[in-house]
Amino acid sequence: MRGTWYLLALDQGTSSSRSIVFDAEGRIVSMAQREFRQVFPQPGWVEHDPVEIWNTQLATAREALAAAGLEAREIAAVGITNQRETTVIWERATGRPIANAIVWQDRRTEPICRELRDAGLAATVAQRTGLVIDAYFSATKIRWMLEHVPGAREAAQRGELAFGTVDSWLAWQLTGGRLHVTDATNASRTMLYDIRRGQWDDELLEALDVPRALLPEVRPSSHRFGETDAALLGAPVPIGGIAGDQQAALFGQGCFEAGMAKNTYGTGCFMLMHTGERFEPSRHGLVATAAAQPGETRQYALEGSVFVAGAVVQWLRDGLHAIQRSSGVEALAASVPDSGGVVFVPAFTGLGAPYWRPEARGTITGLTRGTTVAHIARAALESIAFQSAALLDAMGRDAGKPITELRVDGGACANDLLMQFQADLLGIPVVRPEVIETTALGAAQLAGLACGLYRDTEELARQRRVGRSFVPTMSRDRAQALMSGWESAVRQAVAG
Numbered sequence: 001m002r003g004t005w006y007l008l009a010l011d012q013g014t015s016s017s018r019s020i021v022f023d024a025e026g027r028i029v030s031m032a033q034r035e036f037r038q039v040f041p042q043p044g045w046v047e048h049d050p051v052e053i054w055n056t057q058l059a060t061a062r063e064a065l066a067a068a069g070l071e072a073r074e075i076a077a078v079g080i081t082n083q084r085e086t087t088v089i090w091e092r093a094t095g096r097p098i099a100n101a102i103v104w105q106d107r108r109t110e111p112i113c114r115e116l117r118d119a120g121l122a123a124t125v126a127q128r129t130g131l132v133i134d135a136y137f138s139a140t141k142i143r144w145m146l147e148h149v150p151g152a153r154e155a156a157q158r159g160e161l162a163f164g165t166v167d168s169w170l171a172w173q174l175t176g177g178r179l180h181v182t183d184a185t186n187a188s189r190t191m192l193y194d195i196r197r198g199q200w201d202d203e204l205l206e207a208l209d210v211p212r213a214l215l216p217e218v219r220p221s222s223h224r225f226g227e228t229d230a231a232l233l234g235a236p237v238p239i240g241g242i243a244g245d246q247q248a249a250l251f252g253q254g255c256f257e258a259g260m261a262k263n264t265y266g267t268g269c270f271m272l273m274h275t276g277e278r279f280e281p282s283r284h285g286l287v288a289t290a291a292a293q294p295g296e297t298r299q300y301a302l303e304g305s306v307f308v309a310g311a312v313v314q315w316l317r318d319g320l321h322a323i324q325r326s327s328g329v330e331a332l333a334a335s336v337p338d339s340g341g342v343v344f345v346p347a348f349t350g351l352g353a354p355y356w357r358p359e360a361r362g363t364i365t366g367l368t369r370g371t372t373v374a375h376i377a378r379a380a381l382e383s384i385a386f387q388s389a390a391l392l393d394a395m396g397r398d399a400g401k402p403i404t405e406l407r408v409d410g411g412a413c414a415n416d417l418l419m420q421f422q423a424d425l426l427g428i429p430v431v432r433p434e435v436i437e438t439t440a441l442g443a444a445q446l447a448g449l450a451c452g453l454y455r456d457t458e459e460l461a462r463q464r465r466v467g468r469s470f471v472p473t474m475s476r477d478r479a480q481a482l483m484s485g486w487e488s489a490v491r492q493a494v495a496g
Contacts, residue, residue: 005024005074005075005076005453006021006022006023006024006029006068006070006074006075006076007021007022007023007024007075007076007077007078007079007444007445007447007448007453008020008021008022008061008064008065008075008077008078008079008237008444008447009021009022009078009079009080009081009440009441009443009444009447010057010060010061010078010079010080010081010170010443011081011082011245011437011439011440011443012053012057012080012081012082012083012166012167012170013082013083013245014083014086014103014104014105015035015036015038016033016034016035016036016056017033017034017036017053017056017057017059017060018031018032018033018034018060018440019031019032019033019057019060019061019063019064020064020437020440020441020444021064021065021067021068021070021075022440022441022444024076024448024453025463026435026441026444026445026460026463026464026465027435028435028437029068029070030064030065030067030068031064031067031437032059032060032061032063032064032067033060034056034059034060035056036048036049036052036053036056037049037052039100042108044106044107044108045106045107045108046102046103046105046106047100047101047102047103047106048086048100048101048103049097049100049101050088050090050097050100050101050169051097053101053166053169053170054169054170054173057170058173058232061232061233062233065233065234071234071235072233072234072235072236072237073234073235075233075237076238076240076447076448076451076453077237077238077239077240077241077447077448077450077451077453078174078228078237078238078239078240078241078447079239079240079241079242079243079248079440079442079443079444079445079446079447079448080167080170080171080239080241080242080243080443081167081241081242081243081244081245081248081439081440081442081443082165082166082167082170082186082244082245083103083104083166083245084104084165084185084186084189084244084245084246085104085136085137085138085141085165085189085190086101086102086103086104086138086165086166087101087102087138087141087142087145087163087165088101088163088164088165088166088168088169089142089145089146089149089152089156089161089162089163089164089214090161090162090164090169090172091155091160091161091162092159092160092161092162092177092180093160095172095173095177098145098149098152098155098161099145099149101166101169102141102144102145104136106135106141107135108135108144109135109140109141109143109144110135112135112140112143112144113133113134113135113140116133116140116207116208117133119207121133121204121207124203124204125191125204126281127281128194128195128196128201128204129188129190129191129192129193129194129195129201129204130188130195130279130281130282130287130288130289130300131189131191131287131288131289132287132356133191137189137190137191138163138165138189138190138191138192139190139191139192139204139208139210140191140208142163142190142208142210142214143208143209143210146209146210156211156213156214157211157213159211159213161213161214162180162214162216163210163214163215163216164180164182164216165182165186165189165190165244167182167183167186167242167243167244168180168181168182168186168216171225171226171239171242174228174229174232174239175226175227175228175229175239176229178226179225179226179239180216180217181216181217181218181219181225181226181242182216182217182218182219182242183218183219183220183221183223183242183243183244183292183293184198184218184219184220184221184290184293184298185221185242185243185244185247185248185289185290185291185292185293186242186243186244187200187216187218187290188289188290189244189289191204191208192204192205192208192210192215193218195279195288195289195290195298195300196279198218198298199218200212200215200218219242220293220294220295220296221241221242221243221247221251221292221293221294221446222240222241222292222293222294222295222446222447222449222450223240223241223242223450224238224239224240224450224451225238225239225240225242226238226239227239238447238450238451239447240446240447240448240449240450240451241443241444241445241446241447241448241449241450242443242446243292243442243443243446245439246264246270246272246303246439247272247289247290247291247292247301247442248292248438248439248440248442248443248446249262249264249270249272249409249438249439249442250262250272250274250291250292250301250442251291251292251294251442251445251446252409252437252438252439252440252441252442252443252445253407253409253433253438253442253464254407254457254460254461254464255272255273255274255407256274256457256460256461257274257276258274258275258276258278258399259273259274259399259401259403259404260273260274260405260407261273261274261392261395261403261405261406261407262406262407262408262409262438263388263391263392263406263407263408263409263410264408264409264410264438264439265309265310265384265388265408265409265410265411265412265413265418266309266310266410266411266412267308267309267310267311267314268305268306268307268308268309268310268311268352269305269306269309269384269387269388269391269410270303270304270305270306271303271304271305271306271388271391271392271395272289272291272301272302272303273301273302273303273395273399273403274291274299274300274301275288275291275300275301275302275399276299276300277297277298277299277300278300279298279300280398282302282394282398283397283398284354284394284395284397284398285304285353285354285355285356285394286302286303286304286353286354286391286394286395286398287302287303287304287353288300288301288302288303289301289302289303292442292446294446294449294457302395302398302399303353304352304353304354304391304394304395305352305353306352306353306384306387306388306391307347307348307349307350307351307352308346308347308348308349309384309387309388309412310326310384310410310411310412311346311348312344312346312348312380312381312383312384313326313329313380313381313412314326315346315348315380316329316376316377316380317329320373320376322373322376322377323377329377329380329381329415330381330415330416330417330418332373332374332377332378333374333377333378333380333381333417334378334417335374336372336374336375336378338378339366339375339378339379339382340366340368340370340371340372340375340378341366341368342364342365342366342367342371342375342376342378342379343364343365343366343379343382343383343386343485343486343488343489344362344363344364344376344379344380344382344383344489345360345362345363345364345365345383345486345489345490345492345493346362346380346383347360347361347362347363347493348361348362351490351493351494353391353394354390354391354394355390355490355494357493357494359494360490360493360494361493362493363489363492363493364376364379365488365489365492366379366489381415381417381418381421382418382421384412384418384422385418385421385422385425386425386482386483386486388422389422389425389426389483389486390483390486390487392406392426402428403428404428405428405429405430405431406422406426406428406429406430406431407431407432407433408422408430408431408432409432409433409436409437409438409439410436413432413436414436416468416470419432419468419470420470420473422470423470423471423472423473424472424473424474424479425474425479425482425483426472426479427472427474427476427479428472429469429470429471429472430469430470431466431468431469431470432466432467432468432469432470433464433465433466433467434465434466434467435465436467445460
């Protein structure tokens with residue numbers, strides 16, 4: 001397929017739904033975004049209204065097409081990328097959700113996780129799914145809904161209900177219930193999917209008491225899934241790509257081969273390294289997961305999550321009132337030459353990978369009479385880079401060889417001071433692309449491959465455009481001394 005064609009990416013996130021139209025060269029033509037409600041019924045519970053997710057996503061798709069001055073028949077394919085692990089269960093007959101979606105951040109199912117750990121399932125889960133047993137993933141959310149929504153378990157056993165992560169929910173709605181599908185990346189985040197064999201795992205389904213009839217079909221991430229209903233956008237459009245947000249970003253960054261890594265700097269940080277066709281559980285505190293799969297061959301990645309990254313800047317703004325706007329942190333931090341020995345461990349909700357210490361608490365060390373709010377701001381920014389450096393070190397040790405470049409995206413990657421410090425700590429180039437909307441771009445590219453707009457990933461790699469590359473300038477001795485100081489502060493955060 002050649003000529004003037006466009007791709008539509010549906011980027012369904014945790015706080016908003018966005019749609020982006022890309023041209024065939026991967027440039028943004030138009031964008032629309034709508035926020036939706038966050039529901040907090042109890043401490044530790046986080047929910048979304050699935051109908052609101054669908055309505056906002058459809059509205060932004062229509063708005064993006066209108067802003068681009070395009071008709072649906074000019075769209076070669078639609079790609080879907082989504083907040084992962086968030087769990088929706090709906091009635092097959094009506095398409096109505098049986099309850100609000102339980103969001104990935106929700107912690108209500110920790111007692112179920114404890115039960116699974118006590119039953120000795122941790123090793124089985126790691127070997128088959130690549131994951132750790134945690135309330136983060138979808139499996140325990142499904143079980144909770146079946147146990148707490150009246151009549152849900154019986155309806156599920158009769159085959160009357162459907163489960164999906166948000167991609168499945170959108171595909172169902174886009175096709176009027178004709179498609180109940182997901183892709184390998186989203187399936188790999190459920191804690192029910194054997195990523196080595198590429199299929200739902202009967203033993204884990206039994207352990208979680210999840211009926212197989214609930215589950216969607218699993219397809220490659222680039223695949224001709226079906227077509228949207230003509231009435232929704234004005235003409236039927238092929239659905240050609242589905243991938244969870246972090247795997248879509250890995251793909252959009254052009255990380256197609258083993259050893260290539262990206263880091264997304266948002267509220268938290270999500271670092272992924274492609275490991276090719278080799279699946280091996282992490283030995284250094286990471287999780288193994290499916291990478292976006294452009295064909296039938298299974299692809300894998302290692303992943304690590306930093307719980308608090310950009311959120312530490314929000315705390316400076318809203319908690320300390322050190323800045324009026326988040327964008328002001330770079331100038332404040334740059335007003336001092338360094339952190340003055342201050343180290344900030346922002347463990348507001350514990351520490352994620354590679355530490356996995358939920359009991360850790362936020363800690364600031366190295367304060368003196370000479371410390372100013374600028375030093376604290378600089379230490380806060382540096383904490384994002386320190387946590388990311390610890391992740392990359394764990395990835396390198398798992399891979400058995402050093403990583404030579406880190407590709408970056410997400411809102412905080414626009415902060416030049418942070419990116420330079422990241423490069424200095426790592427001792428490798430940190431590369432920011434021209435288009436930082438790599439999550440949506442990855443979904444669009446997967447769709448473009450499926451519909452024949454692109455020949456292969458080599459063509460996509462040639463299309464990639466670098467915005468800026470940050471080259472390390474700090475000596476390795478100095479970088480290692482700083483990392484040692486960081487690890488010492490982490491030990492204090494855990495001990496405290």
